[in-house]
Amino acid sequence: MPDLLAYGGLFAAAFVAATLLPAQSEAVLAGLVLAGGYDTTLLVLVATAGNVLGSLTNWVLGRLVTLYEDRPWFPIRRTALARAEGWYRRFGRWSLLLSWAPVVGDPLTLVAGLLRERLDVFLVLVTIAKLGRYVAVALLARAFA
Numbered sequence: 001m002p003d004l005l006a007y008g009g010l011f012a013a014a015f016v017a018a019t020l021l022p023a024q025s026e027a028v029l030a031g032l033v034l035a036g037g038y039d040t041t042l043l044v045l046v047a048t049a050g051n052v053l054g055s056l057t058n059w060v061l062g063r064l065v066t067l068y069e070d071r072p073w074f075p076i077r078r079t080a081l082a083r084a085e086g087w088y089r090r091f092g093r094w095s096l097l098l099s100w101a102p103v104v105g106d107p108l109t110l111v112a113g114l115l116r117e118r119l120d121v122f123l124v125l126v127t128i129a130k131l132g133r134y135v136a137v138a139l140l141a142r143a144f145a
Contacts, residue, residue: 015053025051029134058106084104096129097125099125
């Protein structure tokens, strides 16, 4: 049961961290790697899956964003959305390789949906970015273990 809680907690942290809600999944992954007793490859895959699904949630919201953008409860400032849209228009779909980055990453995934990026392209590029980040975090954590 503790393994299920650890992997499930990591998945949940990674999912939430990829949405527009503030959360931190790298610390959870590093903590589990440092704790030992967990399969590092499985930890990386679980974190990646959760984070990609969170980004997919942003992509879906992006497809729907124009319906709710003017509402007072809308969670994204127009300036942040405009900045991400500018990046996306300037660098195109390749900007999704920065979806792992703080501040711009989550809005980029939302903008990809808003600008109707193809789902297959979105998933491949976002998965590469998220997997790369979690591999780096796990390797750094193992170096200190």
